[in-house]
Amino acid sequence: MNESQYGWWLPPNVSAHGDDIDLMINLIHWFMLALFVGWSIFIVFCLVRFRQRPGHAAVYEPIEARFNRWLEVGVAVAEAAVLIAFAMPVWAKVKNEFPATNTNPVIVRVIGEQFKWLFHYPGKDGKFGKTAAEYYADDNPAGLDFDDDDGIDDITVRGLHIPVGKPVIARLVSKDVIHSFKIPVMRITQDVVPGMEIPIWFEARSTGEFQIGCAQLCGLGHYEMKAKLTIESPKEFQRWLDEEHSALGL
Amino acid sequence: MSEAHAELGFLRKYVFSTDHKVIGIQYGITALVFLFFGFCLMMMMRWQLAYPGEPIPLVGGLLGETMVDRGAMLPNFYNQLGAMHGTIMVFMGIVPLAVGAFGNYIVPLQIGAPDMAFPRLNMASYQAFVIGGLVMLVSFLLPGGAASSGWTSYAPLAVFATSGQTFWLLGMLFLIASSLLGGINFIVTIIHLRAEGLTFFRLPFFVWSQLVTAFLLVLAFPALQAAAILQAMDRLAGTSFFLPSGLVVGGSAVAAAGGGSPLLWQHLFWFLAHPEVYVLILPGMGIVAEVIAVNTRKPLWGYKPMVYSLLFLGFLSFGVWAHHMYMTGMGTTMSTFFQITTMIISIPSVIILTCLVISLWGASIRFPVPMLFALAFLPMFGIGGLTGLPLGLAAPDAFLHDSYYVIGHFHYVVAPGTIFAMFAGIYHWWPKATGRHMNETLGRIHFWFSFLFMNGIFMPMMFEGMAGVSRRLFDPTIYTHAEAAHGLTIMTSWSAWGLALAQIPFVINFFWSMRKEERAEENPWQATTLEWATPTPPPHGNFVETPVVYRGPYEYSVPGAERDFSPQFVKQGV
């Protein structure tokens, strides 16, 4: 991991939809800066120009309402523009446009518990076994129902591996309390709520090793609930997956 | 209700008083003590954040072994401090100060009333507040410590938490009862007890802000009451309102019926907590408006749009709550609705701020200490409000949610926002309440250092949030990107300790000014609103003669008038 790529502003973006989000963040901040600088200049000007001194009295009704109306309308229009042209389409894309099956997305089940992340991949057959809360145990961290043949070859690991350039669908579940699956460099955050299985999708566009964190207070170990994210070439990813499958010794 | 008072004993006069001014001061002192306590909690947290694992200086040796390990903070204690800092500051500090203290003291005076509509209910509100506050503080002494699931007490975490959480729920029930009773009192008082001639659009903006705030308290708090009851049932009676089936905690299955919903808690909580944040800011805006009007010697610009904005804001504040829940897996339809309402609600806030700013144009500005705080409020609230924009849109919120950016955002609004407004109010009304002036030099030192350190604390947090650092982390160096931003954390911590020192001139001023002999006049700031028509300090019953109102609240520099101010209560030759 290259520590020096992190600093006091946005971390590097390795996500396909990250550019849109970064564009929005930057655009909004320029807008904020413009408003703030505008207000501040006006305030300082007034404090100097209209300070109390001999020979200068206050004016009972100095300005007409039109000035303010233009400002208000301007702000409202700008906000509407940001909302309609950027915010809603970007969010709709992130939430709704899940990769189609013919793009061969990597599907992984992400399990949050106090205080670690588990990543449950399907076995060589590509199918997930049935899972249920009643099966959770120390030697069965994914809660697999071993009566289901599909699940016998599934693997559960502590680090998330994904191939670069291919979409990934993550199905998020929690065993105990609310956690939040956050990968800063992928620009994704998704609360993991017990009783719900929440799908999210993302696609990495450069390789590297990064960190996944928990972004919702989940108890004493919340601060150290991190996991490693490895983004590698599709070949390396497949090799890693094959190794994990063989390690099961089936 | 006619109350014939023979000479009252000490207890009836100062402890069990029904006089709104005494109650206001009681609220004020209690709230300031709680604010200081909440601040101390944060100062300890700031040590752990800046120097993780290092023994805490001064107090490390005094804390128990459930709190520190050889002087260095433990995660359990850190989480308690975090949850209680938020709870204490919001519910035991700001609301009682802004509404209980300033509202109670000033509103009856500004409307020309002899007291609140229900003086005994007022006393009961204060007592409920004290009981609630004590229950909260006592929880630190429990074996499992105080509540530690955030001031937001999300289920299921809070359902499984130690008994401190039950005390939190009980304390909240008392604090909520206090606010409900107070809210009813304010609404009836403002509607019924205005002096003759004081129509609604002649009310000072401060009174309007308290009226809207009271409605928010009355209509929003019950949702949290309901939620607290349900969570208490989950914790104590084994119900599963917030617990879904199949939970496994620490390897063992949770014995609960299931069928509940963690998101139900969030909906109920935020249904209150969003209007609550407007409760935190509106009284402050009211105070700033008063101080600006007095010290610009001209009417507030856009008084009517400001009032309509207040009403619109209050109404809308009930329709934005789920913008705190964008990341919970809600569909795009729901998030679109809340993004739209959230964008719309920013407009009345901008209107109010802009009107206050434009009020400076064409003015004759004086700069006593209250005005310094009021002026600083404007850009500080501006930053707080503006940083709400990227949070109010779901896409940027995906990155900034639950990060230090959020902490920076809301603190800019309440800390150099509301708290500065509170200071402005204290310095402004001090002469009326105590008959003395606060020392100007001490006040300026207090202001400038507070302003410097407030920004030193919260501006670095914006950058920390941008760098991806999450909230509520006991040790912020665990994550690489957080470690890279650790310099910002250290800046924040030293600024926090600096801010504490910066309050010393204020505390000195507080006590020192009481020892002076000289009495302030009735209307030292040459203001126009009714509170300045009373003797100094106002006696029981407030006004020597029942006041009559002849004009609006901000008739300063009226063309052709003798003086640069025409008080509401003086019948000049028209």
Add this chain to the structure above:
Amino acid sequence: MSSTIVIPYQAEAHPLTGVTSGKLGIWIFLASEIMLFGALFSSYVLLRVGTGAEFWPSGVEAGLNVPIGTMNTLILITSSVTMVMSWASLKMDKLGAFKLYLGATIGLGSLFLVVKAFEYNAKFSHHIYPAVGWPEATDPSTFFGLYFTLTGLHALHILLGVLVNLWLLVWGVELWKTERVRFEGRIEISGLYWHFVDLVWIFLFPVLYLL
């Protein structure tokens, strides 16, 4: 410090609102109570919809006794009538009738609570409690969590109303001798509260017992 302050509109109506301060106050309080019970009813809706129709028992399926619930409903409705009669008696200067009707209201309210206690006891003796963890709870469910919480909170409100009316009947009535209009106002305010609590039950009963 000694002085006399008079707070207006304690006994006379304000020109703008047309009511006394006390009456305005109780209406605002009832608005907050609507939000409280509204939040609880909304929670009921959310939990029931979330659970799914096949898994949520109807009141009868869960074992609630509809005839007894109906009787309780009639008891409360009657008590609202006697409450109005007590206020009307005051306005007609009939102190004796007032005491009778208010006493009847208190009695009926207490009867409601007694019936409720029997109902609860019946559930407890079949080991139906709010939920898991209580001795030998059978088939605990979110339904009963809601049932006990909603009816329990409502019962607390009835109890409060009974106690306030009791105080008014025994001690508060002193005020009748010196300030009639103010005392009438207090009875009216207590009546408004009582009608509200009755109204909540009129929603609770069908939602829990019949649906």
